Amino acid sequence: MPTLNLAPASVADYRRLAEARLPRFLFDYLDGGAYAEVTLARNVRDFEGLELHQRILRDVSARSTKTTLFGSELTLPLALSPVGLSGMMARRGEAVARRVAGAFGIPYCLSTLSVCSVEETAAAGSGPLWFQLYMIRDRGACADLIRRAKEAGVSVLALTVDLPVVGTRYRDVRNTMSGGGGGWAKLRRGLISYALHPAWALDVGLGGKPHILGNIAPYVANASTPADFSAWANASIDPSITWADLEWIRSQWSGPLLIKGILSPEDAAEAVRSGADGLIVSNHGGRQLDGVASSISMLPRIADKVAGQTKLLLDGGVRSGQDILKAMALGADAAMIGRPWVYALAGAGEAGLLNQLKALHGEFSVSMALTGKVAVEEISRDVLFGLPIA
Numbered sequence: 001m002p003t004l005n006l007a008p009a010s011v012a013d014y015r016r017l018a019e020a021r022l023p024r025f026l027f028d029y030l031d032g033g034a035y036a037e038v039t040l041a042r043n044v045r046d047f048e049g050l051e052l053h054q055r056i057l058r059d060v061s062a063r064s065t066k067t068t069l070f071g072s073e074l075t076l077p078l079a080l081s082p083v084g085l086s087g088m089m090a091r092r093g094e095a096v097a098r099r100v101a102g103a104f105g106i107p108y109c110l111s112t113l114s115v116c117s118v119e120e121t122a123a124a125g126s127g128p129l130w131f132q133l134y135m136i137r138d139r140g141a142c143a144d145l146i147r148r149a150k151e152a153g154v155s156v157l158a159l160t161v162d163l164p165v166v167g168t169r170y171r172d173v174r175n176t177m178s179g180g181g182g183g184w185a186k187l188r189r190g191l192i193s194y195a196l197h198p199a200w201a202l203d204v205g206l207g208g209k210p211h212i213l214g215n216i217a218p219y220v221a222n223a224s225t226p227a228d229f230s231a232w233a234n235a236s237i238d239p240s241i242t243w244a245d246l247e248w249i250r251s252q253w254s255g256p257l258l259i260k261g262i263l264s265p266e267d268a269a270e271a272v273r274s275g276a277d278g279l280i281v282s283n284h285g286g287r288q289l290d291g292v293a294s295s296i297s298m299l300p301r302i303a304d305k306v307a308g309q310t311k312l313l314l315d316g317g318v319r320s321g322q323d324i325l326k327a328m329a330l331g332a333d334a335a336m337i338g339r340p341w342v343y344a345l346a347g348a349g350e351a352g353l354l355n356q357l358k359a360l361h362g363e364f365s366v367s368m369a370l371t372g373k374v375a376v377e378e379i380s381r382d383v384l385f386g387l388p389i390a
Contacts, residue, residue, distance in 0.1 A: 008348060011319045011340040014356055017347025018089070021200050023193035025175040026088055030342055032171035033286035040286030042294040043317030050296070050326045053385040055372030065365050067376045069311065069334055070156050070256045070277070072128040075105030076361050077376055078324055081285075081315050081338035082132035082158070085230075087115020089346040091208035095124035097345060100353045102127025109158055109336070110215075112145065113233055117214030122152035130156040132260065134163065134233070135241045139248070141219040146252045148215075157253050158280065159246075162261025164239040167288040246274045260315070263298050265305035278311035278333075285316055285338055296327065300381075303331025321363025328376065329383040 008014050019027050033040030065076040080101050086093040094116035101108035102125035109130035110121050122129055131149040136142040149157065171177075194201040213220075213229035220232045249257065259271045260280035271279055281299050283292050295316035303312055314327040315336040327335040337360075344356035368374070371383045 008344075008352065008355070009359065011343060011356070014340070014343040014347045014352060017352070018343040020347070021197060022089060022346055023197050023200060025172075025177045025193060026085075028171035028175055029085065029169075029177050030083070030089060030339060030346070032169050033290065034167040034169055034288055035290035036170075037286060037290065039283055039290050039292050039294065043283070043286055043296070044319060046294040046296050047317050047319070047323045047326060051385040052322065052325070052367065052371055053383055054370055058372040060369040060372065060374050063365055063368055063374045065361065065368065065376060067334065069107070070128070072107065072155070073105070074107070074128075074334070076321075076324070076364055077328060077332070077334035078357075078360065078364075079107040079109060079130070079313070079334055079336045080341050081336040082109045082111035082114075082130075082160075083338050083342050084111045084113035085115065085213075086111070086342055086345070087208065088204065088211065089342050090349065091204050092116055092120075092124075093208075093342070093345055094121045096350050097341060097353065098122070098127075098129060099125035100345075100350060100357070101125070102129075104354065104357045106357070107156070109156075110154075112215050113213055113230065114215055115208075115211065115213060117217070118145075118149050118152045118154065120214060122154070128156070129154050130158055130258075132158045132160055133249075134160055135238045135245060135249075136219075136236050137238045138219065138236065141216075141236075143252050144218070145215060146249075150253070150255075154255075156256045156258060156278075157249075158258040158260045159249060160260045160284075161241065162263070162282065162284050162288050163237060164241060166234050166237070167284070167290070169287060243270060243274050246276075250275060258311075258313070262302065263292060263295070265301050268302045268306045272306050272309045276310060278313060279306070280313045280315050280336065281332070282315035282336075296323075296330065299327065299332060300330045307331065321360045321365070322367045324360065324364050325367045325371070325379065325383060328379040329381050 067074050067077045094114045098108045098121045107128035107130050109132050111132050112134045131154040194205055223229050256277040258278040258280055259276045262268050262279045262281050263283055281295050281302055299314050311333045313334050314332040318335045318337050324335045344352040373379055
């Protein structure tokens with residue numbers, strides 16, 4: 001007899017809850033990747049290929065999962081990644097995520113393309129708040145976004161560099177999320193899909209308004225729906241950005257600067273030379289260039305190139321506390337999760353997200369104990385038994 005699934009225990013459980021609750025086009029937007037989703041699958045599979053090295057008869061009674069990152073003490077080495085349109089997945093989703101992350105003791109990184117503005121999000125909670133920035137063609141708007149983030153109390157700026165053009169996501173094409181499809185398709189995606197998901201429709205569709213992208217709303221004319229704002233953003237992200245533009249970013253922002261989207265040792269070294277305070281090893285969750293390496297497979301190569309010169313974070317494929325441990329073993333100072341936190345929030349609300357973070361924390365702590373580690377600083381490559389992806 002199969003086990004009764006009365007309470008979610010894993011990220012996979014929360015994913016199922018989110019799939020049941022969300023209209024199909026929103027779930028596919030959250031869950032999908034570029035083209036055939038090869039890299040999306042690799043991100044998770046390559047974590048699974050790493051074996052932990054169990055150790056015994058060591059005193060692990062006094063463990064600590066705490067770490068310090070950019071001046072903030074964290075409950076564990078984890079941050080919530082920026083995910084666009086999160087406020088369409090759950091009512092005022094970004095503000096809720098900020099509240100839960102702050103209470104739990106980890107950073108939340110707000111997306112430029114969020115439903116809740118940086119001002120609303122900042123006011124919703126406490127703790128470290130980061131802001132993810134796309135370089136916009138209109139430098140005046142870009143500078144104003146940075147100013148607003150600074151005035152709202154953002155402590156870390158994360159510049160995303162792996163989206164000079166928007167990747168093609170076949171799921172979004174098929175369900176017309178990326179446009180096209182005609183009137184019938186839009187009706188199916190809209191009213192009919194909402195009717196088939198009444199809990200979401202009442203809570204988010206009606207109760208979660210306004211459905212605008214709060215950060216960019218001041219710079220967009222004649223837009224009233226998330227699709228209008230997304231179209232503006234896709235047309236406004238600057239594909240001409242180069243390393244030289246980091247000097248302009250630095251003229252606007254004096255705090256810690258992360259470069260998000262590093263996937264090669266050579267680019268990592270150039271980012272360090274350009275003055276980045278930290279690098280986020282990421283392939284945009286497999287949503288940009290399909291067929292590239294997984295984030296975790298590139299992490300040790302990048303760590304070997306720039307070890308000790310900058311902070312390293314790993315984004316992509318993290319699905320458990322054990323994955324956080326594996327990322328730390330391969331050189332990360334912290335890991336980040338994107339889809340998992342949105343699955344939990346969309347599928348089970350604020351309590352679901354808090355419970356997921358508690359579960360990840362527990363998995364991380366237990367896995368530390370069973371590999372003989374009592375402090376985050378002790379985690380090294382000896383936690384892993386062989387390095388098949390290095």
